[in-house]
Amino acid sequence: MAAVAGRVAGKKGGAVLSDRAYNAIAETFRALADPTRARIVHLLSFGESSVNHLAENLTVTPSAVSHQLRMLRQMGLVRFRREGQLAFYALDDPHVAILFQEAREHVSDYLQEGRKSREWL
Amino acid sequence: MAAVAGRVAGKKGGAVLSDRAYNAIAETFRALADPTRARIVHLLSFGESSVNHLAENLTVTPSAVSHQLRMLRQMGLVRFRREGQLAFYALDDPHVAILFQEAREHVSDYLQEGRKSREWL
DNA sequence: TCAACATCTGAGCAGATGCTCAGATGTCCA
DNA sequence: TGGACATCTGAGCATCTGCTCAGATGTTGA
Structure with a gap:
């Protein structure tokens, strides 16, 4: 729910990232x-x-x-x-x-x- | 040169793979x-x-x-x-x-x- | 059986992708 | 300078992709 989606990135691994982060990661895979x-x-x-x-x-x-x-x-x-x-x-x-x-x-x-x-x- | 491209797959990591292998790997990244x-x-x-x-x-x-x-x-x-x-x-x-x-x-x-x-x- | 809900699926469209082709650019050497 | 070579680039194309839309399928509880 929103509690998860709204969580702001903290340390490595445990949080939802920003749209720009997902775009960059997807771009890496696309390469x-x-x-x-x-x-x-x-x-x-x-x-x-x-x-x-x-x-x-x-x-x-x-x-x-x-x-x-x-x-x-x-x-x-x-x-x-x-x-x-x-x-x-x-x-x-x-x-x-x-x-x-x-x-x-x-x-x-x-x-x-x-x-x-x-x-x- | 051809010496590299022609090498047949042996152990992990050191050789050129088959077309089907590259296709499957690319498909994984595409996902x-x-x-x-x-x-x-x-x-x-x-x-x-x-x-x-x-x-x-x-x-x-x-x-x-x-x-x-x-x-x-x-x-x-x-x-x-x-x-x-x-x-x-x-x-x-x-x-x-x-x-x-x-x-x-x-x-x-x-x-x-x-x-x-x-x-x- | 029926309605409500969750999920799946095919068709179709706008945009992206990878290749070829033709030509431009850059580098070396005589 | 001029030719030979290696690489880069833009245009154009056939194909692929991800989404929306509409409707089908499957599950639950009354």
């Missing part, structure tokens, strides 16, 4: 909510990489990768540095790799409950 | 990539709740909540039990609450770097 971006983030968890290198590994055009990288950059998940003609991208926050790993484990657990086949993990 | 669903998941992290109770707290119609709950159910994030006329929903996997908390910390860290104001967290 990872696409297979191409998920694969980019997973590749970057092994180390920094150039745009073309990512494009080759993902079998996607450099243009598409660049578009997605811009989105990830705007959302604060990756940073980049320029070296000559190349732009190297890397994860900007350890939480990002943790998020990916946690989602991977959720998927693994979910499948272990036998609701779907598991041969692909 | 949380909407402010309304993020708020539902956060509320449910405090304990199970009925549809109307959620709708009242979120200032959203019961119909909209029901639609979102169905999505969360299909994605394996929540389960429900019926008690009389009421349907009580709850988180179905500890990873879900962890994911939310991790995203929240990412957002908090991101803001602490001074790229945006932080008064809303």
Whole structure:
């Protein structure tokens, strides 16, 4: 009831957050909510990489990768540095790799409950 | 290069995954990539709740909540039990609450770097 | 059985998303 | 400077998403 919804944020974990907080959290998930971006983030968890290198590994055009990288950059998940003609991208926050790993484990657990086949993990 | 992309999945963490794995992981993030669903998941992290109770707290119609709950159910994030006329929903996997908390910390860290104001967290 | 209540569901619409295409920008080297 | 290469960007499109609306389904108690 209103007693719960109206509670103001105090310490970590125990209270309802502001609309802006939920929007930012949802935006973070949205950054990872696409297979191409998920694969980019997973590749970057092994180390920094150039745009073309990512494009080759993902079998996607450099243009598409660049578009997605811009989105990830705007959302604060990756940073980049320029070296000559190349732009190297890397994860900007350890939480990002943790998020990916946690989602991977959720998927693994979910499948272990036998609701779907598991041969692909 | 191809040496990385071509590596076959071995143990946890160090290898490229299958397309189906990335799709499932992206789908998990997509489940949380909407402010309304993020708020539902956060509320449910405090304990199970009925549809109307959620709708009242979120200032959203019961119909909209029901639609979102169905999505969360299909994605394996929540389960429900019926008690009389009421349907009580709850988180179905500890990873879900962890994911939310991790995203929240990412957002908090991101803001602490001074790229945006932080008064809303 | 009937009314009241809680929840679910399908159709339809406005807005968002991801890709491709074409071209612009930036960098290196001769 | 000029060509080659890597990357970025905006426009346009087919598709997807989340909501509302109207009505169906299911449950309880009289």
